[in-house]
Amino acid sequence: MKTNVGKAKPGAETTRGAVVPGGPSPVKIRVSIVEDDARVRSGLVQLINISEGFQCVSHHANAEVALTDLPAAKPDVVLMDINLPGANGVECVRQLKPLLPSTQIVMLTVYEETEMIFKALTAGATGYLLKQTPPADLLNAIRDVHRGGSPMTSHIARKIVASFQQQPGTPARGIENLTPREQEVLEHLAKGFLYKEIADALGISYDTVHAHIRRIYEKLQVRSRTEAVAKHLHQSIPSSRNPVPSGR
Numbered sequence: 001m002k003t004n005v006g007k008a009k010p011g012a013e014t015t016r017g018a019v020v021p022g023g024p025s026p027v028k029i030r031v032s033i034v035e036d037d038a039r040v041r042s043g044l045v046q047l048i049n050i051s052e053g054f055q056c057v058s059h060h061a062n063a064e065v066a067l068t069d070l071p072a073a074k075p076d077v078v079l080m081d082i083n084l085p086g087a088n089g090v091e092c093v094r095q096l097k098p099l100l101p102s103t104q105i106v107m108l109t110v111y112e113e114t115e116m117i118f119k120a121l122t123a124g125a126t127g128y129l130l131k132q133t134p135p136a137d138l139l140n141a142i143r144d145v146h147r148g149g150s151p152m153t154s155h156i157a158r159k160i161v162a163s164f165q166q167q168p169g170t171p172a173r174g175i176e177n178l179t180p181r182e183q184e185v186l187e188h189l190a191k192g193f194l195y196k197e198i199a200d201a202l203g204i205s206y207d208t209v210h211a212h213i214r215r216i217y218e219k220l221q222v223r224s225r226t227e228a229v230a231k232h233l234h235q236s237i238p239s240s241r242n243p244v245p246s247g248r
Helices: 038-050 063-073 089-096 114-123 135-147 154-165 180-190 195-202 206-220 225-236
Strands: 029-034 054-060 077-081 104-109 127-130
Touching: 029 038, 029 063, 029 135, 038 054, 038 135, 054 063, 063 089, 077 089, 077 135, 089 104, 089 114, 104 114, 104 135, 114 127, 127 135, 180 195, 180 206, 180 225, 195 206, 206 225
Parallel strands: 029 054, 029 077, 077 104, 104 127
Antiparallel strands: none
């Protein structure tokens, strides 16, 4: 199947995946790839490694291998095929996110499969990209995700919020347990601010924003920015007809 993620060259890759040698660089975004199509996987690895500011730290052919090997690579961002053989991408996200709570997972899909994307986001993915995304746009999306963005359409974002609003008797558990500062951070997330923008707006460090967001996730019992924002909006906005930020 044709994609725009780069022209791959045939290469020796085992079913168990491969960890790319070399120590981490503090200025590079560490990326792992989970993709069963060897040609697409090789193209993504090439694209990441030849692009300034990025490093492919591991690549894997299926969910089972990724769950075993990927956590040791400690990537910043994971590009995950949504339609993997065996355990699919949604199930891989569900099991991987608790192992790497700070890692952002972006789903890769050929078509905008609303239901599968929705399931992946509620399982802990940060956003999604079409495989036809041009290389430059894909790299920009990875940068955006690393800074705190969530690539998705407003249609998908509204669906996430609606999933909470369709349960009128269910309170937004945990919101009342947030500290005033955590509530401020969550409000800025809901407005579509990136992590660095939140840090600048509140006069705190980028690392402090990350720490607040981890605590917010724990208190709200969610696994992604999207779910946290949805809970905030479920409490703050009584009607699903109100506009919903789609991430940036």
